[in-house]
Amino acid sequence: MIDLKQYEIWFVTGSQHLYGEEVLKKVASHAEEIAKNLDGSPFLPVRVSYKSVVTTPDQIYQVCQQANVEKQCIGLVVWMHTFSPAKMWIKGLSALQKPLAHFHTQFNTEIPWSDIDMDFMNENQSAHGGREFGFMTSRLRKNRKVIVGHWQEEEAQKKLGNWARVAAAWHVFQTTKVARFGDNMREVAVTEGDKVEAQMRFGFSVNGYGVGDLVRYVKEVSEKELAELIEVYEAQYLMHASLRKGGQHHASLLEAARIELGLRAFLEQGGFGAFTDTFEDLHGLRQLPGIASQRLMADGYGFGGEGDWKTAALLRAIKVMDTQLQGGSSFMEDYTYDFRKGRSRVLGAHMLEICPSIAASQPRCEVHPLSIGGKEDPVRLVFDVDSGPAINVSLIDMGNRFRLLVNEVEAILPEKELPKLPVARVLWDPKPDMSVAAAAWILAGGAHHTVFSKAITTEFIEDFAEMAGVELMVIDQNTVLRDFKDKLHWNEVYYHLFQNRM
Numbered sequence: 001m002i003d004l005k006q007y008e009i010w011f012v013t014g015s016q017h018l019y020g021e022e023v024l025k026k027v028a029s030h031a032e033e034i035a036k037n038l039d040g041s042p043f044l045p046v047r048v049s050y051k052s053v054v055t056t057p058d059q060i061y062q063v064c065q066q067a068n069v070e071k072q073c074i075g076l077v078v079w080m081h082t083f084s085p086a087k088m089w090i091k092g093l094s095a096l097q098k099p100l101a102h103f104h105t106q107f108n109t110e111i112p113w114s115d116i117d118m119d120f121m122n123e124n125q126s127a128h129g130g131r132e133f134g135f136m137t138s139r140l141r142k143n144r145k146v147i148v149g150h151w152q153e154e155e156a157q158k159k160l161g162n163w164a165r166v167a168a169a170w171h172v173f174q175t176t177k178v179a180r181f182g183d184n185m186r187e188v189a190v191t192e193g194d195k196v197e198a199q200m201r202f203g204f205s206v207n208g209y210g211v212g213d214l215v216r217y218v219k220e221v222s223e224k225e226l227a228e229l230i231e232v233y234e235a236q237y238l239m240h241a242s243l244r245k246g247g248q249h250h251a252s253l254l255e256a257a258r259i260e261l262g263l264r265a266f267l268e269q270g271g272f273g274a275f276t277d278t279f280e281d282l283h284g285l286r287q288l289p290g291i292a293s294q295r296l297m298a299d300g301y302g303f304g305g306e307g308d309w310k311t312a313a314l315l316r317a318i319k320v321m322d323t324q325l326q327g328g329s330s331f332m333e334d335y336t337y338d339f340r341k342g343r344s345r346v347l348g349a350h351m352l353e354i355c356p357s358i359a360a361s362q363p364r365c366e367v368h369p370l371s372i373g374g375k376e377d378p379v380r381l382v383f384d385v386d387s388g389p390a391i392n393v394s395l396i397d398m399g400n401r402f403r404l405l406v407n408e409v410e411a412i413l414p415e416k417e418l419p420k421l422p423v424a425r426v427l428w429d430p431k432p433d434m435s436v437a438a439a440a441w442i443l444a445g446g447a448h449h450t451v452f453s454k455a456i457t458t459e460f461i462e463d464f465a466e467m468a469g470v471e472l473m474v475i476d477q478n479t480v481l482r483d484f485k486d487k488l489h490w491n492e493v494y495y496h497l498f499q500n501r502m
Contacts, residue, residue: 002300003324007074007168008047009101011035012063013082015053023123027081028053030107034151035081043154043161045323046074046168053081060092066099075099075167077160080129081107082122086136093142099167099467100144102137103160104130105151143466164444165456166463169320173468174203176273176316178302178309179266181211182281185306190447193310193397201402202468204274204316206309211277215284218262229257233291237381249367249377251426252287256379259285260292267301274302274312279351279373288373289364290380293331294424294471297355303331304449305353310395311449317464318393318451328357328456332392332426334448337434345383345412347427348392348452350438352380354424358454360386360413368422385454387413392428392450393461394441401495404465405446406458407437407475426452431477440484441477471495 002273013031015024035050054060067073075079075098093100103115106126137144145163149156184191195206230253233239242249267275275296279288300323302316311331318329338345351370356363363381387410394405409428418425430437456476465472471491474483 002320004045004165004168004320005047006048006072006322007171008072009075009077009164009167010049010051010063010067010073011038012051012076013053014055014060014078014080014089014129015082016088018339019082019122023082023224024053024055027085030081031077031079033076034105034107037151038157038160041157041161043157044164045161046164048077049073050055055084057088057091060089061095064092068095069192073098073166075101075169077101077103078133079103079105080126080133082125083129083132086132087348088354089133089136090140093137093140096142098106099163100142101135101160102133102144102146103151103156103248104132104134104146105156106414107148107151109152119433138256145463145466150209161206163462163463165321165323166467169317170464170467172273172320173313176204176302176313177271177311178204178206179272179275180208180307180309181214181271181275181277183208183278185278185280188306190396190445191304191306191308191310191449195309198310198313198397198402201470202313204313206313211283211285214262214266217266218258218285220265221258221261225261226254226257229261230254234255237363240364240366241366243379249379251295252367252377253365253379255286255376256289256291259287259289260295263289263292267296272301274304274309274316276304276307276309276312278306279375280371282375283371285375286372287376287378288352290378293353294356294381297330297353298357305331305333305350306449308447308449310397311447311451314393314395315451318453318460320455321460321464322453322455323395325455326392327388328355328359329451329453329455330355330358332452334450335425338427339434339452343429345386345427345429346409346434347425349421349423349425352378352423354381354426354448356381356383356424357422358385358426358452359383363424366422381424382422382424384414385411385424387411388454389457390428390452390454391456391458391461392452394447394450396445396447398445401471402468403444403446403471403473404461405473405475406461407431407441407446408458408477411454429476433481436479436481437475439481440479442471443485444488476490
């Protein structure tokens with residue numbers, strides 16, 4: 001499981017010597033109190049480390065360089081308590097390689113109407129000190145998050161906490177290793193892409209491994225390990241009678257468990273955070289990994305079917321973002337439509353591999369024919385997904401750049417049973433409606449594979465795109481197709497002109 005408390009964001013406060021040592025002492029005291037408060041906030045999933053007040057170009061450069069090399073540091077949160085002349089920040093910000101958040105706050109909540117004097121005004125200048133800093137970061141074309149609000153307010157802390165989650169995801173993303181068992185599904189375009197360019201842009205690496213490499217791990221699984229995992233299955237899921245000991249398909253369950261144990265060992269020993277497979281390349285495996293892929297996703301691994309390494313890597317990042325949040329995230333695919341007029345909806349599913357973190361209730365463990373792939377009937381977890389807001393996210397290689405595409409949706413409980421569809425599934429209403437959402441998705445080149453999440457919002461992906469320096473397109477309640485197409489055309493020009501700066 002992912003532990004976000006191993007990471008920290010640094011709280012850096014800007015000021016200058018113009019106001020004297022007494023003011024600087026108060027600035028430092030205030031900054032330390034804010035950092036301590038944030039560090040103890042339930043909305044901050046990572047640690048907040050107070051750094052001393054910076055008042056010179058050399059101090060600023062030094063803290064930025066230290067942040068770059070400190071492994072536990074995933075980003076800087078910068079606050080201007082007083083006026084900090086922004087030319088001091090040029091060298092440091094130019095060198096900074098970690099994510100940056102500008103917290104535009106102030107120490108006091110209200111104006112002290114009866115006591116305010118020029119000493120107070122000199123000491124508390126966040127209102128215009130933040131604007132000076134904002135100009136410099138804009139002038140430098142520095143991507144950053146701007147959070148406005150009082151540091152004691154829940155809303156401001158939540159925004160900072162969400163940004164910290166994304167910063168942690170970006171930190172993990174840059175060193176994620178994706179294991180690709182077999183190659184891409186034959187003749188499929190959207191799951192392909194430039195793995196070298198992806199590593200240059202995002203940091204994660206993708207390498208292929210023969211299925212035989214995995215089979216060796218599967219064969220090494222001990223009977224003791226196998227028995228222990230079967231007990232876990234029986235405790236956590238509603239086990240179909242045919243899968244229990246003595247049942248018709250118990251051997252299939254044992255094989256599925258062997259595959260999970262072998263796959264888990266391969267990933268752990270190789271330091272992998274994500275993986276792919278394809279039903280067209282299963283030589284040596286008796287069934288396609290179903291429950292294995294589902295359970296590994298639930299433990300935070302990224303996964304992509306049919307060799308889809310981009311979605312596998314993206315899911316890994318989103319799994320970091322949604323750590324300990326409610327709702328879950330999963331590999332997903334648009335499968336079929338309910339095209340009734342005025343209430344068109346999408347049924348999302350996959351052959352087997354939907355993460356149980358999004359399940360509405362206890363999953364059922366079942367075995368059924370797959371109909372493709374020519375292997376034995378695979379074991380899988382079957383469940384529905386609860387209603388509520390969600391997003392679908394796609395990472396696309398457009399040739400000259402990468403694009404993140406988001407569609408905001410509303411998950412809906414199926415109105416009827418699906419007794420003959422033995423896979424995990426979710427029904428959703430895409431925003432603003434089916435006609436606009438599907439057309440916009442197709443025009444943007446969105447993949448048929450996505451990451452579906454009920455745990456995070458579009459703002460998380462917006463922050464992630466900023467950190468990665470990639471294009472973001474959003475389909476939401478306000479999307480107008482004509483405007484959406486215009487933005488796609490404008491972005492072609494923008495990224496052609498500025499991609500070398502990103």
